[in-house]
Amino acid sequence: MSTMQAARCPTDELSLTNCAVVSEKDLQSGQHVTVKTTPNHKFVFTVKTHHTVAPGSIAFSLPQRKWAGLSIGQEVEVSNYNFDKSKQCIGAMTIEIDFLQKKSTDSSPYDSDKMAAEFIQQFNNQAFSVTQQLVFSFCDKLFGLMVKDIEAMDASILKGEPASGKKQQKIDIGLMVGNSQVIFEKAENSSLTLVGKAKTKEARQTIINPDWNFEKMGIGGLDKEFSDIFRRAFASRVFPPDIVEQMGCKHVKGILLFGPPGCGKTLMARQIGKMLNAREPKVVNGPEILNKYVGESEANIRKLFAEAEEEQKRLGANSGLHIIIFDELDAICKQRGTGASSTGVHDTVVNQLLSKIDGVEQLNNILVIGMTNRPDLIDDALMRPGRFEVKMEIGLPDEKGRVQILTIHTNKMRSFNLLALDVNIKELAAETKNYSGAELEGLVRAAQSTAMNRHIKATSTVEVDMERAEKLQVTRADFLGSLNNDIKPGRKLLIIGTTSRKDVLQEMEMLDAFSTTIHIPNISTGEQLVDALELLGSFTDKERASIAQQLKGKRVWIGIKKLLVLIEMSLQMDPDYRVSKFLSLLRDEGA
Template structure:
């Protein structure tokens, strides 16, 4: 055995990082421990002693025993000992000597509940909340760039920063997002991909009606089970707890307005109460993100929509031309990679032609075009079989897309040509000034609607004797407008409807119109809608009042 001599120029510890935790589980408490005082005590107890990386030891501080593990050591620059300015290059060492001016930094052991404060603690290695491999296109999301950036700014920006900075700002994380909009526009897809975008555990996905149970109290227990993991982790790790994502699809099924349900059981009300208290109640959770999805936001209890609960409300609407281009590009990328898409297919042209198509309808259009192309290579014989010789040359062409556009896929919020084509079957004959003037004035009003921001709502009344061509002229003006949404509100589709049913049918047409950037609604045969007859005081006041309100109501912002 020989005495080991330290090389004071290379083996003096400049900085050392030590992992710390309570030595005995029974001594665990939540009191804050000052790492600056801890470091001074450590230097005092272990001055001039040798340490190696991976060494374990016991350390007494404030009458508590702590277990230490040496994680990392850097050599002191010998020029500092001479009072000169040191070099910036750090040298790692495996064995070293603690001196009076060595710097000690403490870091909390993994899953430890130890509460460290002060400047001598390391910045905790926090896993980045955003997955570095995240890519919109690979995830199959198109046309939602703005929505994603808004959600990131509101819901995730605060979670990217270290807990210490968030605590100093007194900032609370956003706990809830509500995604709403027409069916097929990507709400469920977006929520699913938010889970993949984050470096979080797999999100819990719940279909709204699954929560409900036939036994008393079980529905509320199902809500509590969803939040149990987040509560347990917050108790254990505090501010360093990871984010728990809970996704409710069709949230309107369980969160209807309290008091709106018929019957005396009040089951829905207690489920809503339980969810409200879990998201933001007396015992606050700061490690959850609840994402709710619905196409009926008007049904949801307003207490759930306040800040602190589902405070970020994001409309996932119909994609614009750029969004449609992205969606079509995503759904045709595999065909393009395998040279199955003909060169005459222009995605930009298709994006222009598919006004008011939702994401699901664009995907359906691509499927329909593929089936049209496949059908060409099926032999017309007694048996259904594929012509393998021709199958090698299978290509989806521009003609396939336009055939599908013409015959297979029609947008739910678009223009049904059959609706107004039947009114102008024999064309329009400009027999004189009255007809020309109506068409010219109609064209001017269409241009005003398209080009003016000051008149989002333009109304016009065509009046004249029966069979003078009022409906045909209105349908012609609507057709010439080329608006993406054209609907004719006609009494021939409301035969036998009660007054209430008529009002609801008219309201649905106008609500659908508000979802489109540009829309045209033709209200045909107003007298029949109102049940008006010239003899006697008979007309429907309920329908009249509904019509007056709908015709005066301005559309939402940026909609005409």
């Protein structure tokens, strides 16, 4: 053991070797030494000799001094260190990597396999310790490294035998050898992009909230819609970024939920936000975007996407998901060119939204959910793939859906024994055709208020009969009373069917599904035919008068569809021959 004085590394080239530099009079190149800075702190280095270092001095690079807590001129105790090669050869070493200087960052991908090969070549037969810091030069770029973890090499490999397959021991100090494995791990918040196999699977949060329970999400009657949305919009986001990148897959960036009011569009968007392990969704009412000042409406759109843009530049593929929910989307995204305003604010808002969702600088960390009950008003460019790619109609629930919705809204009453045994949810679902989810919720509330009203004393003051209130139950009669008197469906369903084969519907037992059957006969008189021609606007007044003269008092027999075909054929003729051609075709068809 000898006492030496810490010095600054003489050249930049030597500082990249990760070696402590000494005089050739003190030690030999390739030796390993223990440097004792305090009684309780020891550090192992590999040494290299250089003629510029004075005898009795040991030179360290800045990262080495930083790691060991050394200052220039500090006296340290130096002694030889011998590795036990049966236990201290490095099998695998995990290294945290980042650009050495933040101003020299770039977005180019770096091949971790080539990096690992270069690292082993540069630092072969050198000592490494956990938490050690060093500088690494690769592709004319300097990287700051820190050793995070070291595993000892399998003893079987050292003997030239196949690997034993046993879990290897963790060690604090190891010797780099030719067949060591080096794994690079990107530093937190680093903009470095690593590709290849010699990198760790970066820790990332699962996109689905771990506490989420699909069975308790409270979306009744929308199971199919929700599963379709999950398949189209979230399946790709569940996979690690590496696999998605290898497939060349692009995430869905937009979902449009449309349908009549009260059918669960807002509920669906709210539950999607809860399901995803992402930031709190930004919920925006369409009209809030608009501003009376020039350019402010467009600026409001840009502000919504600013956080996502900044994070994607910083973290790339590992950026978290940003959810933006637009309620009443049709208020700001009407077809361009249809607005009456001279300023064209609506048009520029649409343009700004188009460029942000899928413009020149593509964002892959956003999900925009739009809701509207007027999809026909929305600009076509927003509806193409790459923007609002997934379009999902949230319609009126069917009977199975109504059972689910009523079950959800009566669950709490059932759990506290406040729902009478005579209440049949399936019966109520059958009686509530054309009811939306909101109207079914209103029905439950109306039944609850009817039941509660029974326990209020009808005196000069409003009092609750507490003795009877403890036995409060919502009964079947409460639901049926609310169904008949309080809550009516907001819309009726009208189905009109046409057929020329009524007998076929009769055989299929479908005719009973239609409450009214109206027979539409053929045109049977010349007057009816002329009236039809006038309604269709097919001939001029003079031509129709000529046709009426020819058909006066005569019987005809022709259907509207056949008449349209004959008119179309007649109109192909020269105007002077149209009437004669039409009458000729009528005769030929036996009409």
